Amino acid sequence: MSTQTPSAPLSAADLALFNRWWHAANYLSVGQIYLLKNALLREPLKLEDIKKRLLGHWGTTPGLNFIWLHLNRIIRAQDRNILFIAGPGHGAPGLIASTWMEGTYTEYFPDVTQDEEGMTRLFRQFSFPGGIPSHAAATTPGSIHEGGELGYSLSHAYGAAFDHPDLVVACVIGDGEAETGPLATSWHSNKFLDPKTDGAVLPILHLNGYKIANPTILARIPKPELRDFLKGCGYDPIFVEGHEPDPMHQAMATAMDQAFASISAIQEKARTQGDTTRPAWPMIVLRSPKGWTGPKTVDGLRTEGYWRSHQVPVDNMSKPGHLAVLEEWMRSYKPDDLFTPEGALKPELAALAPKGDKRMSATPYANGGTHLRPLRLPDFRTHAVQITAPGQTVAESTRILGSWLKDVMAANADKRNFRIVAPDENNSNRLNAVLDVTNRAWNAETYSYDDHLSLDGHVMEILSEHTCQGWLEGYLLTGRHGFMSCYEAFIHIVDSMVNQHAKWLKTASETEWRQPIASLNYLLTSHVWRQDHNGFSHQDPGFLNHMVTKKAETVRIYLPPDANTLLCITDHCLRSRNRINVIVAGKQPELQWLDMNAALTHCQQGIGIWEWASNDKGSEPDVIIGCAGDVPTLEALAAVSILNKHIPDLKIRVVNVVDLMTLQTPDQHPHGLPDATFDTLFTTDKPVIFAFHGYPALVHQLIYKRRNAINFHVHGFREEGTTTTPFDMTVRNHLDRFHLVSNVIRHVPRLASKAAYAHQAVLDKLAEHQRYVCEYGEDMPEIRNWSWTR
Amino acid sequence: MSTQTPSAPLSAADLALFNRWWHAANYLSVGQIYLLKNALLREPLKLEDIKKRLLGHWGTTPGLNFIWLHLNRIIRAQDRNILFIAGPGHGAPGLIASTWMEGTYTEYFPDVTQDEEGMTRLFRQFSFPGGIPSHAAATTPGSIHEGGELGYSLSHAYGAAFDHPDLVVACVIGDGEAETGPLATSWHSNKFLDPKTDGAVLPILHLNGYKIANPTILARIPKPELRDFLKGCGYDPIFVEGHEPDPMHQAMATAMDQAFASISAIQEKARTQGDTTRPAWPMIVLRSPKGWTGPKTVDGLRTEGYWRSHQVPVDNMSKPGHLAVLEEWMRSYKPDDLFTPEGALKPELAALAPKGDKRMSATPYANGGTHLRPLRLPDFRTHAVQITAPGQTVAESTRILGSWLKDVMAANADKRNFRIVAPDENNSNRLNAVLDVTNRAWNAETYSYDDHLSLDGHVMEILSEHTCQGWLEGYLLTGRHGFMSCYEAFIHIVDSMVNQHAKWLKTASETEWRQPIASLNYLLTSHVWRQDHNGFSHQDPGFLNHMVTKKAETVRIYLPPDANTLLCITDHCLRSRNRINVIVAGKQPELQWLDMNAALTHCQQGIGIWEWASNDKGSEPDVIIGCAGDVPTLEALAAVSILNKHIPDLKIRVVNVVDLMTLQTPDQHPHGLPDATFDTLFTTDKPVIFAFHGYPALVHQLIYKRRNAINFHVHGFREEGTTTTPFDMTVRNHLDRFHLVSNVIRHVPRLASKAAYAHQAVLDKLAEHQRYVCEYGEDMPEIRNWSWTR
Numbered sequence A, B: 001m002s003t004q005t006p007s008a009p010l011s012a013a014d015l016a017l018f019n020r021w022w023h024a025a026n027y028l029s030v031g032q033i034y035l036l037k038n039a040l041l042r043e044p045l046k047l048e049d050i051k052k053r054l055l056g057h058w059g060t061t062p063g064l065n066f067i068w069l070h071l072n073r074i075i076r077a078q079d080r081n082i083l084f085i086a087g088p089g090h091g092a093p094g095l096i097a098s099t100w101m102e103g104t105y106t107e108y109f110p111d112v113t114q115d116e117e118g119m120t121r122l123f124r125q126f127s128f129p130g131g132i133p134s135h136a137a138a139t140t141p142g143s144i145h146e147g148g149e150l151g152y153s154l155s156h157a158y159g160a161a162f163d164h165p166d167l168v169v170a171c172v173i174g175d176g177e178a179e180t181g182p183l184a185t186s187w188h189s190n191k192f193l194d195p196k197t198d199g200a201v202l203p204i205l206h207l208n209g210y211k212i213a214n215p216t217i218l219a220r221i222p223k224p225e226l227r228d229f230l231k232g233c234g235y236d237p238i239f240v241e242g243h244e245p246d247p248m249h250q251a252m253a254t255a256m257d258q259a260f261a262s263i264s265a266i267q268e269k270a271r272t273q274g275d276t277t278r279p280a281w282p283m284i285v286l287r288s289p290k291g292w293t294g295p296k297t298v299d300g301l302r303t304e305g306y307w308r309s310h311q312v313p314v315d316n317m318s319k320p321g322h323l324a325v326l327e328e329w330m331r332s333y334k335p336d337d338l339f340t341p342e343g344a345l346k347p348e349l350a351a352l353a354p355k356g357d358k359r360m361s362a363t364p365y366a367n368g369g370t371h372l373r374p375l376r377l378p379d380f381r382t383h384a385v386q387i388t389a390p391g392q393t394v395a396e397s398t399r400i401l402g403s404w405l406k407d408v409m410a411a412n413a414d415k416r417n418f419r420i421v422a423p424d425e426n427n428s429n430r431l432n433a434v435l436d437v438t439n440r441a442w443n444a445e446t447y448s449y450d451d452h453l454s455l456d457g458h459v460m461e462i463l464s465e466h467t468c469q470g471w472l473e474g475y476l477l478t479g480r481h482g483f484m485s486c487y488e489a490f491i492h493i494v495d496s497m498v499n500q501h502a503k504w505l506k507t508a509s510e511t512e513w514r515q516p517i518a519s520l521n522y523l524l525t526s527h528v529w530r531q532d533h534n535g536f537s538h539q540d541p542g543f544l545n546h547m548v549t550k551k552a553e554t555v556r557i558y559l560p561p562d563a564n565t566l567l568c569i570t571d572h573c574l575r576s577r578n579r580i581n582v583i584v585a586g587k588q589p590e591l592q593w594l595d596m597n598a599a600l601t602h603c604q605q606g607i608g609i610w611e612w613a614s615n616d617k618g619s620e621p622d623v624i625i626g627c628a629g630d631v632p633t634l635e636a637l638a639a640v641s642i643l644n645k646h647i648p649d650l651k652i653r654v655v656n657v658v659d660l661m662t663l664q665t666p667d668q669h670p671h672g673l674p675d676a677t678f679d680t681l682f683t684t685d686k687p688v689i690f691a692f693h694g695y696p697a698l699v700h701q702l703i704y705k706r707r708n709a710i711n712f713h714v715h716g717f718r719e720e721g722t723t724t725t726p727f728d729m730t731v732r733n734h735l736d737r738f739h740l741v742s743n744v745i746r747h748v749p750r751l752a753s754k755a756a757y758a759h760q761a762v763l764d765k766l767a768e769h770q771r772y773v774c775e776y777g778e779d780m781p782e783i784r785n786w787s788w789t790r
């Protein structure tokens, strides 16, 4: 004790213990990758002890184990809450080893006991059929981050830290991972962190020099350049560099002490002195060999400290010498020094772990559902648009939604458990009412004329869909609620992130000890049909196609046609758990259809006949006009009124779809309509002219099992876009009223030539439209001012 | 002249001219946003002169115009080739104004003359039905970059600069855009640039302080922090800051002189002295007000130098005072000083433009197709896997492909017009043979034990799918060829980028003066079925679903079942133009089916009966077994051999699909099979058990128009994944031979109870499989060692 100095905080005894803990974690990691039995190496290693298929990632693992150990030291000394995020989640063997050493693994999986039998199970199950995957996953205690698809560790970390003032998120970032776009921009999340009301993030850049088969950029620029980069990102980097264990332990302990002291100082300053000037947050750069402590060379080729140790540094075990390399490597950790004869971790090592909930492997922060509390949701019906008759009133649906979200924000302000994220589009998407009760989070320079910026704002805006998504995921996974609005076309930017979240939710729901978390809610607006300011690049409704490939249990898609239905649906989404809810709704002024009662009834069923728009009651319909989405609904109803005028005896049934997944069968999706109900709505033989918000093929894909599938004629986006008038967009894609009418005439057999004049009339109208918009640049008055009439 | 100093390189006369050019560009930009007529403001502005719908983005435009002007000065002085990339492509009014002023616009669009009538057309067409979109697009002369979806300017710029030693790409980056992930990581592209054989990129960070409705991060951190950041990214920033035109012109001219001198010095050093140490490349930071020279305030609210000038700073023109604001603004540019009475740019201003091809608006670099030359493609047949009988030989298909790509690389080495990109996966995807003839591009620190890194390598590896994609797009758009390999699941990372490229290709193909460019070719491997090292996170075949939403003219999807078909298909793709070709193929050792002749015949048709695997010749089939993809083909054929054994009289037809789009009808896709052919292959009434690589619903979506659609039973990925054995992956998703057999028995009516014993046998096998893999961690020998037998 007396020999401790700030640069050598560990005593010789500490050092010995630290090395042994680290050896144990490394030993257990290697064991998971390689061994089927002979877990404690009681006998010389034989080929039959080895797994037939060698899978897993060694390279990143010793570094993760090293960091984990040093964080444990801080937890024990300072009684901290720390959440560990492993950017390279393929280092799962390390996470699982540490978790087992802390006893948590056995608590969650009682089969995997703290003895030789349990250790054998631990080894065997890794990357093994019926066992656990090779990456960190929902099945990994203490984890909220899979790390399979690289790039999201730091945005997840910040998401977890927001509104958790007592939490420090230690986020290990791979130097390969640091090359991804999402990671590269997420450094700047510190401009959105409030040292007073949020927790802290401690980034640990793991400069092990390599990715799969290449050196990494950040490891191969001069140190001053790296330092500039990190300082430029707003951090104060502490470097821990080398490969000799003892000095590295001392350096890491020193760095940790310094980093946590600095976090305390920053928080203290903000919380007691009220000084919230954006600080340079501490971070650690760990430069150590990839595959540290692993085989130096294999078959004469450099392995430790090179990319060759990324996965399984020595494989093909029947090759002469390979078994010996593995045995020598494993024995170098001296298992007898680490484990009792029964195979438990020796008590003096076990004592290095924190206790109970303080163990990173057991922190409740990583099992958000356990402390999730429902939002207080004020009555959305008080925000209803007053409708006297359908299709007469104009409103901006998302603006109405914004007025309710403002109430939601206010009602939960004291709990600080609800955030709205948007990629610089909150106001553009007309949710600006929420800024009456909160601000945009902002902790960079502020000028006198700035509006609605503050440190503790609960609207989060950065021009990075990735960061928005990552923050929100981190926030939800640690037990809070959120809402993201985004231009419809650009939500594709996070296609792959939402994949990963969907996979996480699926696995988590199969993992007994994981509690459900709040759903991920998207409002997609500025949609394909009303990209008034922008061109073709902003027109893409394909996120729906992407979402329907996910597990049906996870995904919900809603296309509310107006403001009142949008309110109903959003309230429902904010109450749901473990889902990804996609809501598509327009922000432009548009006709409103349903009063609040009708909206509630309609949304509860998700699909239904609009009797007031239909004229087939009491008889067989000649045609069903289906619609899903606000603009398609408008065009469908306008088509109905044209048909009513020209062919008054045509029996039309109008079916509106709010909940898209009702179109599937119940065995495909929990919301799927039973066949009988579907057939009642759409008949089994009548033509269905369907006006759809997205790509037509999506509807065909959803209904292919239905009896009447063959009679569906779907109008939707045909990938014909540009900057033009709203109605012209529908015309270019044949979604407009005139094309709908034309297709009805074509498909109702009895109309045939009888309707020739009606058909001519709509063709004439299309020609007139064409001339008019090219002359005046806006839609014809009869289009702009159209309102519903029977 | 004599008054010029390095810090004031412009004479008073220059200054006056520069201001007038800038005013003209600004005037024309505002005109495009607002005016229908009265283009030269010969009369007081009236409401009817104004467009009914005011669309467009003013905020970024004056900055773009300012930069363009100063680049022109350099071109004239130094006879440079400069390609201009406008990150914020929504500044199109500026690009189009400059292009018109240089005469190029009129050359491309002869209607838009250099006089009042032409100017009126120019104004009117902007964001107008039948006119041009509001963003830079394929219709914008001199542009390779749309800039609608932000984030890709800098990776496009580097892509354009590679292998174009005489080119400087001036890349304007919005400070909002700089917050996106893709942009944030693309700064590091300079570690992949060879000063000797590549051109230069001059990033110009446009710090106008705001994005849509928020300040930007980089504009709100202290200048030293920003400088650190940019230095940390490897640049030497030159700051141009202020708002008073004259000093800003002097500062910008100085900065440009300095930047281009520095580029020359770096290139000189590399090219004549052979010193290629990575330099700090110059870049410019332009800090100027958003909406510079626009209305200072509107309705009393700060507008110039604030986010309010992002789009249309003054709208709602019938509001009192607004028309006057616009008129005063436009007249502040003094149109009479800028244009002749006829409406042409005054000659002394026109003289500021470079001539001919040197005009950025006319540079051939921006119309890549004009100088595209075909690749030399060595005969791929010499790489054929020798097949004596189907299903006996094992090969790694992508490794075979790699051996041919090596020849392609070598054959075109002297032309330097072919690059292979991969997100650190080139070797993992087994294309490493190409490294025998080239290296990985790398211009950061290199150690003695590094392998295959060099400055001029033509394999590009950065752990950023975004940057890979952006580089490749830039490379292709400027007239070269390329190939990208990627893990199948993670290609979703670029879903939105590929959207934008597909849109560009569509618009370009409709733009007469754009010549076709080389196709964007993807090899997706490490696919869903053989993610042996990784878990669920790496299993997603949904990119195909994404691609089929694009225009049929653009998209091709190939699922070659083995190495020889993979070679045929890739050769075809490298010869194609204006397409996005997606090839999915496995990298693991797998059975080979077709010899080269059979492969050629099969690939040419894209779909066909495999007679050697079928037994229905000369009779009606009882069942068709369809397959698409390597693993599905294997399982389908294994199912056939089980069926042959158990039910020898069952007539089975095997149809393999290489070209997925043949499944669509010819009106849906150019490759679509005519109905008659489809019906001959698949019959109109027999059950089709279809083993598919991806999500089953995709096949249903493609075939919904076919007569036999209802009898298709598709097996594919059901989103059930983890780290397990290859065969167990198929079992979990019911794609395996046993489930296929079981479904055949279920759907062939005459089998019914007759096949009960066969059915029991496959169920027993499934149970046995289950026990075996959990015990041994690898597949049963009869699965691992299976080979085709009749």
Ligand SMILES: Cc1ncc(C[n+]2csc(CCOP(=O)(O)OP(=O)(O)O)c2C)c(N)n1
Binding pocket: A059, A060, A088, A090, A148, A149, A150, A151, A173, A174, A175, A176, A177, A178, A180, A206, A208, A209, A210, A211, A212, A216, A290, A310, B423, B424, B425, B463, B490, B493
């Ligand atoms: C987005 C993404 N692209 C590619 C991969 C494939 N991949 C798996 S690990 C890896 C290298 C990771 O390197 P690094 O982040 O430095 O981790 P470490 O060195 O600690 O293993 C790559 C490219 C991936 N997992 N995610």
Ligand SMILES: Cc1ncc(C[n+]2csc(CCOP(=O)(O)OP(=O)(O)O)c2C)c(N)n1
Binding pocket: A423, A424, A425, A463, A490, A493, B059, B060, B088, B090, B148, B149, B150, B151, B173, B174, B175, B176, B177, B178, B180, B206, B208, B209, B210, B211, B212, B216, B290, B310
């Ligand atoms: C990826 C993406 N997300 C969101 C948008 C919506 N958007 C259009 S312009 C803009 C702000 C751009 O700001 P900046 O890059 O600074 O450009 P400038 O200030 O020069 O207009 C945003 C967020 C977009 N175009 N692309």
Ligand SMILES: [Mg+2]
Binding pocket: A174, A175, A176, A206, A207, A208, A209, A210, A211, A216, A290
């Ligand atoms: Mg690394």
Ligand SMILES: [Mg+2]
Binding pocket: B174, B175, B176, B206, B207, B208, B209, B210, B211, B216, B290
């Ligand atoms: Mg800006």
